[in-house]
Amino acid sequence: MSATSTQAANPPGNPRILIVGNAGQLGRELERIFAGFGPMVAVDRESVDLADADQTRALVRRAAPDLILNAAAYTAVDRAESERDLAYAINEQAPRVLAEEARQRNALLVHFSTDYVFDGSKPEPWTEADVPNPLNVYGASKLAGEQAVANVGGKYLIFRTSWVYGPHGNNFLLTMLRLARERDRLSIVDDQVGAPTTSIVLARATHTIVTGILAGRFGVSQDWSGLYHMTCAGATSWFGFAQAIFARATALLGVKAPELTPIATKDYPTPAVRPRNSVLSNARLQSRFDLQLDPWQTALDEALQSLRNSG
Ligand SMILES: NC(=O)c1ccc[n+]([C@@H]2O[C@H](COP(=O)([O-])OP(=O)(O)OC[C@H]3O[C@@H](n4cnc5c(N)ncnc54)[C@H](OP(=O)(O)O)[C@@H]3O)[C@@H](O)[C@H]2O)c1
Numbered sequence: 001m002s003a004t005s006t007q008a009a010n011p012p013g014n015p016r017i018l019i020v021g022n023a024g025q026l027g028r029e030l031e032r033i034f035a036g037f038g039p040m041v042a043v044d045r046e047s048v049d050l051a052d053a054d055q056t057r058a059l060v061r062r063a064a065p066d067l068i069l070n071a072a073a074y075t076a077v078d079r080a081e082s083e084r085d086l087a088y089a090i091n092e093q094a095p096r097v098l099a100e101e102a103r104q105r106n107a108l109l110v111h112f113s114t115d116y117v118f119d120g121s122k123p124e125p126w127t128e129a130d131v132p133n134p135l136n137v138y139g140a141s142k143l144a145g146e147q148a149v150a151n152v153g154g155k156y157l158i159f160r161t162s163w164v165y166g167p168h169g170n171n172f173l174l175t176m177l178r179l180a181r182e183r184d185r186l187s188i189v190d191d192q193v194g195a196p197t198t199s200i201v202l203a204r205a206t207h208t209i210v211t212g213i214l215a216g217r218f219g220v221s222q223d224w225s226g227l228y229h230m231t232c233a234g235a236t237s238w239f240g241f242a243q244a245i246f247a248r249a250t251a252l253l254g255v256k257a258p259e260l261t262p263i264a265t266k267d268y269p270t271p272a273v274r275p276r277n278s279v280l281s282n283a284r285l286q287s288r289f290d291l292q293l294d295p296w297q298t299a300l301d302e303a304l305q306s307l308r309n310s311g
Contacts, residue, residue: 014038015214018065020050020098021072025169026112029203030069037207041065044072050094051086060101067210068102068109070095073142077116078271080138091141096148103154108213108221110206115162115194115231117143120275125235127281128160128227136272146227155221159206159230159285162278163241166199167306172238176245177307180255190239190262194278195231198299200306205230209289224288229280232296237262244300252304 015038021027022042031042041063048059050072060068074080074090095111102109116139117132134140146158165171179186209218218224236244239262246257265274286292294302 015066016064017041017067017069018060018063019043019069019071020048020059020094021070024071024073024075025164025166025171025199026202027069027071028168029166029199030071030206033203033207034069037211038066051089053093053097056094056097057101060098060105064105065102066105066107067214068098068107069206070098070109070111073112074138077136077138077274080141081136081271084137084141087137087141088144091138092144092148095145096152099149099152099154099156102156103152106155108155108157108210109149110157110159110210111145111149112202113146113158113160113227114139114142115160115278115280116275117146117160118275118278120192120277122277125279125281126229126277128229128284135275138272150227154225156225157209158227159202160227160280161197161202161229162231162280163194163196164199164202165196165303167303167310169199172196172241173245173300173303176242177249177253177255180246180249180258183258185259185261186242187261187263187268188239188242189265189268190237191264192274192276192278193235193237195233195235195280196241196296196300197230197232197293198303200302201232201293201299202230205291205293208291212289218289228285228288229282230285230293231280231282232293232299233282234295234297235279236296239263241296244297245304248301248304252301252308 017040019042022031023044048055074087080087118126119133165173249255
């Protein structure tokens with residue numbers, strides 16, 4: 001099944017939904033696609049500070065959800081190097097509290113994690129069985145969050161994804177489009193490979209899977225609870241991604257493409273070290289949920305189309 005072509009019907013019953021982090025890239029799309037699914041409480045930092053465990057716990061108790069979608073995270077990869085405690089509070093402690101509260105209520109928790117749990121040393125796509133070895137604080141804090149959720153147990157899904165972008169928020173696509181207005185030439189890293197994945201495709205796939213689970217299509221929770229890689233199909237470098245963005249944005253948005261120069265990671269030093277290869281294998285997701293995400297190029301076209309439609 002393709003998460004794009006098949007839009008699952010809403011499940012029977014009226015599951016109460018809590019979306020945490022609804023102002024983020026993914027949270028925004030989740031709120032949109034789960035609208036009408038059931039009574040919804042959607043919150044961001046204004047309503048709850050996830051670094052505060054008591055606030056997080058009180059939020060869940062107030063919302064009394066059957067389904068928690070945690071799209072919030074500390075995602076400032078470079079800043080995390082100097083804000084370790086805050087990164088862990090949001091990326092480890094908060095998911096643990098959400099998992100504890102979900103288990104208490106027998107609710108399903110959907111949590112998201114990152115390709116940056118891996119060190120990038122493997123030439124092939126990483127599987128869920130590969131041993132993580134994060135190179136930076138962000139990756140380590142996200143790995144700790146995965147482990148916290150799994151240790152609490154209950155009904156949970158952890159979706160590891162990569163290179164998230166979309167029509168809103170802080171991301172590579174919007175940065176490229178802004179830089180194209182400001183500069184004639186750009187140097188882009190060409191030796192880090194991954195799978196660019198849109199918030200739109202991720203939200204759609206999550207909706208399809210959760211709908212199937214609530215409709216009983218995938219068996220009991222012991223059959224499906226666990227960790228899955230969830231990215232768009234294919235892979236490219238940041239340079240390849242930038243080339244594709246400008247090839248399409250020129251035609252679709254009338255963007256003037258800058259001249260692109262491929263550079264090595266060592267020529268673009270950042271506080272946080274990033275993995276060379278962060279391509280994730282989606283085989284487990286595909287076999288468990290009969291679901292394949294779009295190729296990254298198709299998802300890029302859809303994101304650009306969405307930008308064009310929103311003016
Ligand atoms: N972005 C990527 O490239 C990428 C790659 C792999 C995996 N992921 C994972 O995918 C998921 C979604 O990422 P995303 O790109 O949608 O992230 P995002 O756009 O940065 O959104 C994260 C949201 O979390 C909120 N948040 C941060 N700290 C908070 C706090 N203390 N209390 C309450 N809310 C807080 C943020 O609010 P503010 O805006 O106010 O800070 C923001 O709205 C995350 O689990 C992330 O780790 C992302």
